[in-house]
Amino acid sequence: MTLIHYSFHTARRMLQKLATLANEIRQSGASTSMGAEEIGKQSSQIRQHPVPSAHQPTASIDPKIADSHNNHNNHNNQVDGVMQGVTPDAADNYNAHNFEADNYDGHNYEAGDDLAEQNFKRSPINWIPAGVLVATPIAAAVIAPWYLATHKVSPATWAVFGLVGAWTGLSITAGYHRLMSHRAYKAHPAVRNFFLVGATLAVQGSAFNWCSGHRTHHKHVDDRMQDPYSAKRGFWFSHIGWMLKKYPSGNFDYKNIRDLTQDKVLQIQHKYYGLWVVAANVGLIGAIGWLIGDVKGTLLLAGLVRLVLNHHLTFFINSLCHMYGTRPYTDTNSARDNFLLAIPTWGEGYHNYHHFFQYDYRNGVKWWHYDPTKWLIATLSQVGLASDLRTVDTLKIKHAEVNMLFKRALHKVDTLTSHSDSAADQLTPSALQKFSQRIMSEHVLFNETVQAWQALKTEAMAMKKNEFAERLHEVDELLKGKRKLIEQRIKAHQYNVHDAFFAIRQRPVTV
Numbered sequence: 001m002t003l004i005h006y007s008f009h010t011a012r013r014m015l016q017k018l019a020t021l022a023n024e025i026r027q028s029g030a031s032t033s034m035g036a037e038e039i040g041k042q043s044s045q046i047r048q049h050p051v052p053s054a055h056q057p058t059a060s061i062d063p064k065i066a067d068s069h070n071n072h073n074n075h076n077n078q079v080d081g082v083m084q085g086v087t088p089d090a091a092d093n094y095n096a097h098n099f100e101a102d103n104y105d106g107h108n109y110e111a112g113d114d115l116a117e118q119n120f121k122r123s124p125i126n127w128i129p130a131g132v133l134v135a136t137p138i139a140a141a142v143i144a145p146w147y148l149a150t151h152k153v154s155p156a157t158w159a160v161f162g163l164v165g166a167w168t169g170l171s172i173t174a175g176y177h178r179l180m181s182h183r184a185y186k187a188h189p190a191v192r193n194f195f196l197v198g199a200t201l202a203v204q205g206s207a208f209n210w211c212s213g214h215r216t217h218h219k220h221v222d223d224r225m226q227d228p229y230s231a232k233r234g235f236w237f238s239h240i241g242w243m244l245k246k247y248p249s250g251n252f253d254y255k256n257i258r259d260l261t262q263d264k265v266l267q268i269q270h271k272y273y274g275l276w277v278v279a280a281n282v283g284l285i286g287a288i289g290w291l292i293g294d295v296k297g298t299l300l301l302a303g304l305v306r307l308v309l310n311h312h313l314t315f316f317i318n319s320l321c322h323m324y325g326t327r328p329y330t331d332t333n334s335a336r337d338n339f340l341l342a343i344p345t346w347g348e349g350y351h352n353y354h355h356f357f358q359y360d361y362r363n364g365v366k367w368w369h370y371d372p373t374k375w376l377i378a379t380l381s382q383v384g385l386a387s388d389l390r391t392v393d394t395l396k397i398k399h400a401e402v403n404m405l406f407k408r409a410l411h412k413v414d415t416l417t418s419h420s421d422s423a424a425d426q427l428t429p430s431a432l433q434k435f436s437q438r439i440m441s442e443h444v445l446f447n448e449t450v451q452a453w454q455a456l457k458t459e460a461m462a463m464k465k466n467e468f469a470e471r472l473h474e475v476d477e478l479l480k481g482k483r484k485l486i487e488q489r490i491k492a493h494q495y496n497v498h499d500a501f502f503a504i505r506q507r508p509v510t511v
């Protein structure tokens with residue numbers, strides 16, 4: 001086995017050397033154009049500048065700023081949000097992602113990995129969830145069309161179908177997800193329990209299982225072995241396949257939800273989960289049906305059809321939201337922002353932002369983003385039923401966004417100057433040179449801005465140390481102007497990069 005292993009490695013190394021050699025030969029042949037060659041030189045000279053390369057994740061560009069993500073007590077977030085044994089924060093995401101998730105992409109296995117993979121795939125069937133997930137869509141697809149063709153359904157039944165659908169959907173997004181898994185806000189017990197009943201109607205597992213699995217998903221996102229619904233295993237697995245078998249990644253020990261396991265109500269829900277599911281989906285829905293005089297129709301539409309729809313719309317967040325859309329905040333994981341997916345998922349389609357800043361109560365962070373869950377939470381807080389809504393500092397969000405823009409712009413410079421982009425052929429050498437120079441010099445300035453921001457934070461910390469508690473707000477007030485200036489500078493960098501792309505009639509791609 002060792003011999004095979006060794007020969008495999010040697011062969012791989014030789015192949016890599018050959019590939020590098022071929023690449024060098026190709027590049028030396030390709031750079032006959034004077035323009036590209038000169039720009040290539042300039043590009044490497046600028047890279048020798050002490051400013052770190054934007055090709056690295058943000059954490060490498062400015063570790064202090066990445067660390068600051070770990071600080072829950074920022075300007076907008078005075079909540080003590082430290083969850084025991086959990087990684088609720090974007091900085092933790094950086095750490096989780098720095099293990100080169102792409103190595104898990106499926107083609108780079110060692111012999112031991114093959115064995116682990118075989119064992120993973122041989123996991124036994126998870127009969128109860130598999131039975132529910134297979135039987136309910138089939139039953140809905142067969143019974144609902146027949147029933148609708150042969151019975152008249154009253155507007156009241158349709159209204160209950162819609163209302164229970166909204167209750168169930170929002171109980172998962174605002175309840176299980178943002179309230180319990182991420183502690184993005186605090187809710188009045190009445191609201192918390194209302195969401196708990198709605199989430200039980202959803203038949204997606206107890207709060208313990210859902211939240212433990214979800215926190216693991218965030219911590220090990222895209223890891224084939226540890227992320228319970230790893231998108232690296234494809235659409236089917238991340239959508240539904242992960243629940244059909246008893247995979248080791250789906251075996252939760254609840255160590256990451258110690259804040260929830262103390263909760264008496266959640267303990268009862270977990271202990272008698274099967275009973276609650278039947279009581280809610282048959283007892284409660286049947287009772288509503290009796291009240292409006294249509295038990296059968298309500299059980300079918302607000303019960304079965306609503307359940308199947310809610311299942312698959314929620315599952316889209318794990319599958320499609322890791323496949324299609326843009327990555328404006330980070331490309332270190334597969335999560336995407338997708339407006340179209342935000343519509344059926346109650347605003348959870350802005351998944352790239354959510355994976356980067358998971359403790360924010362909003363997923364659609366811009367005011368125009370369609371996120372009914374954030375509107376519901378904000379409304380609840382207005383009427384005193386929710387509090388301590390956690391948000392990420394706007395400057396931090398802008399920094400992440402512009403940092404990604406530079407990452408893509410510098411990549412564009414590389415591909416244009418190495419002629420591996422068809423757009424390079426359509427540009428004159430002078431346009432190409434101008435574009436590259438603009439991006440490079442803007443990037444140097446951007447790094448200076450980031451350093452100035454860091455210095456400002458250090459200054460604020462030092463000032464606060466020397467001030468009495470009652471005068472702390474004066475420090476914030478004093479530094480407000482400087483902070484505003486940093487924000488304007490970051491926005492100006494963003495504008496200038498867009499302008500450089502506009503000049504060569506292209507758009508920075510965000511996928």
Ligand SMILES: [Zn+2]
Pocket residue numbers: 217317318322335351355
């Ligand atoms: Zn995700």
Ligand SMILES: [Zn+2]
Pocket residue numbers: 177181182214218354358
């Ligand atoms: Zn989440």
